[in-house]
Amino acid sequence: xxxxxxxxxxxxxxxxxxxxxxxxxxxxxxxxxxxxxxxxxxxxxxxxxxxxxxxxxxxxxxxxxxxxxxxxxxxxxxxxxxxxxxxxxxxxxxxxxxxxxxxxxxxxxxxxxxxxxxxxxxxxxxxxxxxxxxxxxxxxxxxxxxxxxxx
Numbered sequence: 001x002x003x004x005x006x007x008x009x010x011x012x013x014x015x016x017x018x019x020x021x022x023x024x025x026x027x028x029x030x031x032x033x034x035x036x037x038x039x040x041x042x043x044x045x046x047x048x049x050x051x052x053x054x055x056x057x058x059x060x061x062x063x064x065x066x067x068x069x070x071x072x073x074x075x076x077x078x079x080x081x082x083x084x085x086x087x088x089x090x091x092x093x094x095x096x097x098x099x100x101x102x103x104x105x106x107x108x109x110x111x112x113x114x115x116x117x118x119x120x121x122x123x124x125x126x127x128x129x130x131x132x133x134x135x136x137x138x139x140x141x142x143x144x145x146x147x148x149x150x151x
Contacts, residue, residue, distance in 0.1 A: 009069075012099075013146070014145075016031055016148040020150075021150065023148060032080060036135075038143040043100065043102050048097065048134040049082075049097035050083075051081060052082060055084050055093060078127045080098075095148060095149050096148040096149075099145040103141045105137065105138045106133065108133055109135075
């Protein structure tokens with residue numbers, strides 16, 4: 001475990017490098033442990049974040065030999081829900097995030113504008129819908145987040 005220093009990864013206080021192609025159950029629980037060891041309380045907003053592909057792999061990966069239990073069971077890892085998005089993957093690497101998400105604030109400022117455009121896509125017999133707004137996110141406690149990556 002090392003402290004993250006780069007600007008691109010400053011939202012997470014810690015980084016874990018997974019030893020293999022798929023994270024182990026122990027490595028995933030260690031991510032939760034790092035956050036809890038810093039005194040961040042799970043207020044019900046704890047969640048792992050990964051791609052659908054990795055989640056599917058973990059649903060088929062045993063926790064240990066002989067138990068018959070998989071790393072992801074019923075959409076959870078050790079009682080913590082798994083949220084899936086492909087936004088956590090990049091062209092060069094895949095990541096797994098863990099966090100207590102009440103420490104990530106989301107605000108909407110000003111007016112939202114909803115635009116219905118029935119003419120731009122008229123030749124496709126479609127209507128274009130656009131929602132414009134100004135949104136901002138702020139991390140309250142960086143120690144509430146851990147980012148795991150593959151070596």
